[in-house]
Amino acid sequence: MTRTPASPARTREGPDRPLRASGDIQRVSYALPEHLAEWQLPPGWNWGSEGLWHQFRHLQEVIDALGRSLSLVTAPAPEHASWLEAEARALAHRNHPAVPTTYHYWASYNESRRGPGYLRRWIAGETVGARLSRAGAEDVPAVLRVMREIGSTLSYLHDAGSVHGALSVHSVWTTPMGRLWLLNWQWAVPVSVIPEGLSPDATGMPLPPEWGDGWVPTPLSDQWQLGALCFHALTGEAPPGANIPPVSLVRPDVPPSVSAVIDRALQHDPALRFSSVAAMVRAMDRVLGSRTVLTLSGETTAASRESPEVRLRWALADDYEVLAPLGAGTFGSVWRVRDLSLGREVALKLLHQHVARDERAVGRFRREARLAAQLAHPAIVPIYDWDSRGDVAWYTMELAEGGSVADLVARAGARALVEVAPQIDSVLSGLVAAHAVGIVHRDLKPENILIDRYRRWRIADFGIANPAGEEPTGTSGTPAFSPPEQLLGEPQEAAADCFSLAAIAAFVLSGAPPFGESESKVILARALAGDLDVSPYAPEIAGWLQRGLAPVAEDRFPDAAAMQEQWRVAAGDVLERERRVPWWKRIFGSEEGIEGWWREEGVIGE
Secondary structure, eight states: OOOOOOOGGGSOOSSOEEOBOOSOOOEEEOSOOGGGTTOOOOTTOEEEEEEEEETTEEEEEEEOTTSOEEEEEEOSSGGGHHHHHHHHHHHHTOOOTTSOOOOEEEOOBTTTTBOSEEEEEOOOSEEHHHHHHHHOSOOHHHHHHHHHHHHHHHHHHHHTTOOOOOOSTTSEEEOTTSOEEEOOGGGSSOGGGSOTTOOOBOTTOOOOGGGTTEEOOOHHHHHHHHHHHHHHHHHSSOOOSSSOOOHHHHSTTSOHHHHHHHHHHTOSSGGGSOSSHHHHHHHHHHHHHTTGGGGTTSOOHHHHHTSHHHHHHHHHTTSEEEEEEEEEOSSEEEEEEEETTTTEEEEEEEEOHHHHTOHHHHHHHHHHHHHHHTOOOTTBOOEEEEEEETTEEEEEEEOOTTOBHHHHHHHHOSOOHHHHHHHHHHHHHHHHHHHHTTOBOOOOOGGGEEEOTTOOEEEOOOTTOBOTTSOOOSSOSOGGGOOHHHHTTOOOOHHHHHHHHHHHHHHHHHSSOTTOSSOHHHHHHHHHHTOOOOTTSOHHHHHHHHHHTOSSGGGSOSSHHHHHHHHHHHHHHHHHHHHTSOHHHHHHSSHHHHHHHHHHHTSSOO
């Protein structure tokens, strides 16, 4: 095997470790694994609803006494305890934005009935690989940001004398708000603590040519894997094992100068690559500094100067650093920015240029910020600041790192009641607070229910809300989640928000809006007819939904407080009944389900 030249401090010394492909990279789990069954969490802590199997690791959501979702990282095999401790210790001493730092390590003591395992933040979102499978190849600016941020992380590791050795589209996690995290940290520890013969799963991992059939990671092989990650993200396919074509040949819209950086990192001979990952990132920075990527889609220079990002950077000056776009709608766009005075990342809502020239629209925009700012409640996204410069108007709010409920369902499908129940209750508490001061939201929808880093749901976007004393009329809103009176242009009161929240609950529990996603007149006809399929829901939840989605406002819950009270009763009864169901029936559904599983596993014959 050819070894890449590197300094002893930066190279994994030791025997080659054979590479194997299991075909099983990551698996989501919703049942508590066997190795955690006897654990006893501290008082006030609870198990979360979701877990994730990694190679030789399991990540389980736990909810601490403060209501925060954290990730409990464990090694299912007892003989890997010292390896897990080394991983936890290494992460505890690392300080980089893309590294999930260890919060606490639980050693194994009989009297505590927990351990070994360590706690770190729970990261919402998906891997770059999952995103590619779901949405296709990334655009060029997004991949350049991945290169820069993950390259910065690798450079930080290399400067500390470590290497990663397991970089791929499956080891980089992206949150719905665009933040990147590097995972697979079990391999970024001294090779002496990794059990003999173990190496990263070769499934889906690009293998540097100098490795041959073994695993000998170095800073230069990390660089090659970073180049392969960028190639995969841009083209939708991993680079071939030999004779890798230039990126710009596979994807012609990639500028030649960008392709040249990636192509050099993917050189077969390590000596022809950049001297370090830091040098690779600097080379890309020089490309970006030349403004090559401003016209990636054939835009003219004048059009580039009028782009939202250019306008925003001009207006924000030295107050905020623009990091990434998060989304756009009819009236504006949302950006992830860093407040340079306070050193924190926030979300910034920007009006589109043509809208910002309308004084009435700016007035409504300012009013939205004012209304949301006066609602200080844990279930409502807080507004930090409002400002404008020229025809650029914006306000900043808390960054919801978990994205929106719409993102959650698009990414992971319908959710279980045990996960949704406390979140619906929390959102109802926020509505109670808003209605108490006479504010009706009028545009509740999955996109406007945001999820924070601790997986708590929070109400955002009071853009068409109405304070007390103003008659709420008009047909604004989103048809799939709007009550009939809103679609008909009639006055709307608190019952309108109750309808929308019931529609959101149905959407999250079933994966589809209650009356479909057709044009508004079709949705209206179904809503007025009460054409609701309640088969996916338990009887108690079905009854709650039918009342919340009643076509006549007077037939719904009188207010959010009454709706919340009935939700607690309905959800509580269903969850209590589910807790009494034997574990095997919850997993397999019936004895026939168990028998089918046995056949699949070859335990019994056909």
